[in-house]
Each structure stands twice: as C-alpha cells, then as structure tokens.
Amino acid sequence: MTPSASGTEGDDVGYRGVTACQAVGISYRQLDYWARTGLVVPSVRDASGSGTSRLYSFRDLVVLKVVKRLLDAGVSLQNIRKAIEALRSRGVEDLAGITLISDGTTVYECRSPEEVVDLLQGGQGVFGIAIGGAFKEIQGSLSHLPAEPAAGGGQERAVSAAEPAESTESVGDELAARRARRRAG
Known part of the structure; x- marks a missing residue:
C-alpha cells in the first residue's frame, strides 16, 4: 500500500517499534520515551x-524523523514538543507541504x-x-523493512512504501531547489 498525500497508509498496516527505529535512525529507548511522554x-x-507491541503509521515515522532531525540540529526537546503540538493543534493533514525552519531555539512552520x-x-x-x-x-x-497488519494477526509481511504521492514529489527540498537555481545563474 502506498502512502497518500497526507502520508498515512491505511489503518491496515503498521510498523513495530524495532522497524520504526531502523527506518528513522533512533534507539528503541528514545522511541519508548517519546511514546510514554506523548511526544x-x-x-x-x-x-x-x-x-502488546506498538504499531506506528507511516505518518508517525515521518514525525519521528522530523523530531530526530531537530534534536540533531540542537533544538531542545521542550521546543520540539511545542512545535509538534502546534502542528497537531492545527490539524495539519498534509505534512509534506511544510518546511520547518529553526534558529536553534524557536521552530517556525x-x-x-x-x-x-x-x-x-x-x-x-x-x-x-x-x-x-x-x-x-x-x-x-x-522498502526493505517488515510491516504487519494492524488488526493483530502478528504475522509480519514486507510492505513496500513504493512511490511517493504526487503532492510529496512536487514539494521536494525547496531550499535545495533555490540553491540549484542560483548556481545555474
């Protein structure tokens, strides 16, 4: 099943914590802490x-990746929490259209x-x-990590997150595109 423009796959597929950690590049301890504290x-x-094991959606994994990048850039967990809450409170459906900019303290959408x-x-x-x-x-x-049916079953199966939806392809990295245009003259 392919992610939609909003980045969510159907409720029929989820990714276990170990798979989420591998896809995002975080430790299981971080993942567990972020889930227990509601981040x-x-x-x-x-x-x-x-x-019982947690099952994360594709959209959850994208949010985890963003949290990791903000942490790697030196933004405090407290400020990351505020940024994620602000996105949630606005009911942001299509995360792919957003670029987060930070000065290391504040995160701007x-x-x-x-x-x-x-x-x-x-x-x-x-x-x-x-x-x-x-x-x-x-x-x-x-593309090479296992997913499992959300309904339980417990039997893992490989699910490819094939091509991105068209709206995510058009977003790309806006800053990289601007740099490329500047270099081209």
Missing part, C-alpha cells in the same frame, strides 16, 4: 499492557517558499527541514 504516540496501535525566504531574510532561520524530504527518506528505508 509521538503510535496512531495504529498503542501498547496496552505487557506483551513555513508553507511556501516565500515564507522560508522571509524568515531567512529576517535572520530567524539557521536551518530548515523540508518534511517532503523526510517522506522520501522514510519510504526508502521502509
């Missing part, structure tokens, strides 16, 4: 006692190339994360 709670199935440029010209931005790029990275990572 990124698995949307397919949360753990419901001893012996940009929905257009003009907003990115305005922030950079204003001196607020130091680095950016095009969420559409995270979609593509996760899809590549998942």
Whole structure:
C-alpha cells in the first residue's frame, strides 16, 4: 500500500517499534520515551499492557524523523514538543507541504517558499527541514523493512512504501531547489 498525500497508509498496516527505529535512525529507548511522554504516540496501535507491541503509521515515522532531525540540529526537546503540538493543534493533514525552519531555539512552520525566504531574510532561520524530504527518506528505508497488519494477526509481511504521492514529489527540498537555481545563474 502506498502512502497518500497526507502520508498515512491505511489503518491496515503498521510498523513495530524495532522497524520504526531502523527506518528513522533512533534507539528503541528514545522511541519508548517519546511514546510514554506523548511526544509521538503510535496512531495504529498503542501498547496496552505487557506483551502488546506498538504499531506506528507511516505518518508517525515521518514525525519521528522530523523530531530526530531537530534534536540533531540542537533544538531542545521542550521546543520540539511545542512545535509538534502546534502542528497537531492545527490539524495539519498534509505534512509534506511544510518546511520547518529553526534558529536553534524557536521552530517556525513555513508553507511556501516565500515564507522560508522571509524568515531567512529576517535572520530567524539557521536551518530548515523540508518534511517532503523526510517522506522520501522514510519510504526508502521502509522498502526493505517488515510491516504487519494492524488488526493483530502478528504475522509480519514486507510492505513496500513504493512511490511517493504526487503532492510529496512536487514539494521536494525547496531550499535545495533555490540553491540549484542560483548556481545555474
């Protein structure tokens, strides 16, 4: 099954914690902490006692990847939590159209190339994360990792996160595209 423009696969497929860690590049301990503290709670199935495993959706994995990138860039977990909550509170359905810009303290949400440029010209931005790029990275990572039916069954099967939806392809890395145009003259 292929992710939709909103990045979610159907509720019929989920990725176990170990698979999520491999796809995103984080430790299981980080994943567990983020789930227990509510930063990124698995949307397919949360753990419901001893012996049950969490199942993460494709969209959950993209959010995990963004959290990891922000942490790697030096943004505090407290500020990351605020940024993720702000995205959730707005009911953001299509994460692929957003670029997050940060100065290391505050995280800004940009929905257009003009907003990115305005922030950079204003001196607020130091680095950016095009969420559409995270979609593509996760899809590549998942192409060889197992998924399982969300309904239980427990039998793992390989599910390819094949081609991205058209809207995620058009997003790309806006800043990289601007740099390429500048170099071309």
